[in-house]
Amino acid sequence: GFWKILYVFEKHSVHGNGGAGAGDGGDGAGDAKEQGTEESLFRYSLVGYFTLFHFNALFHKPEPGWILRICQALVLPPFQGQGHGKRLLQAVYNMAHQHQHHEEDDENASGAEQAKSCNQRDVPPKIIQVNVEDPAPAFIALRNYTDWKLVLGRHREWNWPQKGSVTRDDDDDDSKNNNNNNNKQ
Structure with a gap:
């Protein structure tokens, strides 16, 4: 197998004027002019990362392929609750789903096209499963929501049933059985 790491960074705007009022005695009156003439600089902060491990499952039923395992998932505390974990997990799912489409396209391509497309990829040919190694309860909730x-x-x-439109056949059978049992007594 092999490892892959996904990172998320947050972009911060930092003005190149040296702080509030640096050029005019500290009263801040010259900031508007300086911001308009100088370009803004940007800094990036690490928000979080996922560590992924790919391994080949040769004898997986119903078909062999690669399993993509999320081994570590971390979103740093100042950035939690802002949707970064959801975006990282969605990126993993998109990578697996995109690979499925590449595999289907390759089946319809000629031999030369297949060789060219395989050389351009750095991920396994077919991801059959995405799983998580020892997930925390919060990650289980995130995965359930994302799924x-x-x-x-x-x-x-799909024709999803409307609320209240589904009746259970088991309830009808149970009521009939209870009526039959009451009649026997």
């Missing part, structure tokens, strides 16, 4: 959004987003053509 649910993925199902709703990709399967809008």
Whole structure:
């Protein structure tokens, strides 16, 4: 197998004027003029990362392929609750799903096109599963939320039942059995 790491950075704007009022005695009156004439500088802060491990599952049923495992997931405390973990997990799913489409395109391509496309890729040919190594409860909740959004987003053509429109057949069977038992007594 091999490792891959996904990072997320946050972009901060830092003005190159040396702080508030640096050129005019500290009263801040000259800041507006300086900001308009000087270009803004940017700094980046590490927000979080995922560590991914790819390994080959030769005997996986129903078909062999590569399993993508999320080994470590970290979003630093100042940036938690802002959707960064969701975006990282979605990036992993997009990578796996995009690979599935590349594999389907390769099956329809000629031999020369397949060789060219395989040389351009740095990820395994077919990802059959994305799993998580020992997830924390908060990560389980994040994954459940992301999976649910993925199902709703990709399967809008499904006829989902409306609230209250589904009746359980088991309830009808249970009530009949209770009536039969009461009649026997």
